[in-house]
Amino acid sequence: MDPEDHENRTRFWHPARRFDGKRHVFHGNGPGTGWCAKDTLCGSSIDPAPVSSTEWLLHPTCPDCWEELVHEQIPDSPSEAPPDGGSS
Numbered sequence: 001m002d003p004e005d006h007e008n009r010t011r012f013w014h015p016a017r018r019f020d021g022k023r024h025v026f027h028g029n030g031p032g033t034g035w036c037a038k039d040t041l042c043g044s045s046i047d048p049a050p051v052s053s054t055e056w057l058l059h060p061t062c063p064d065c066w067e068e069l070v071h072e073q074i075p076d077s078p079s080e081a082p083p084d085g086g087s088s
Helices: 055-059 063-073
Strands: 011-016 022-027
Touching: 022 063
Parallel strands: none
Antiparallel strands: 011 022
């Protein structure tokens, strides 16, 4: 598998039925045809195989992916927040 650019902030959620039955956050754009293993925010490398819409509803969210996503979006302290575009 080619190394993926994890600085790219594009993400997609997808259930990983064959791995652990949880919805994970994957790096990059959603998979097309011929899916292969992709890296998740929780550090797993998983093949996001096709799933039904029912499976989307039934699979729980991976708590580690959720925490990583929240940590990316919400800084630990105000000093780590990105500039808001000019207000002081």
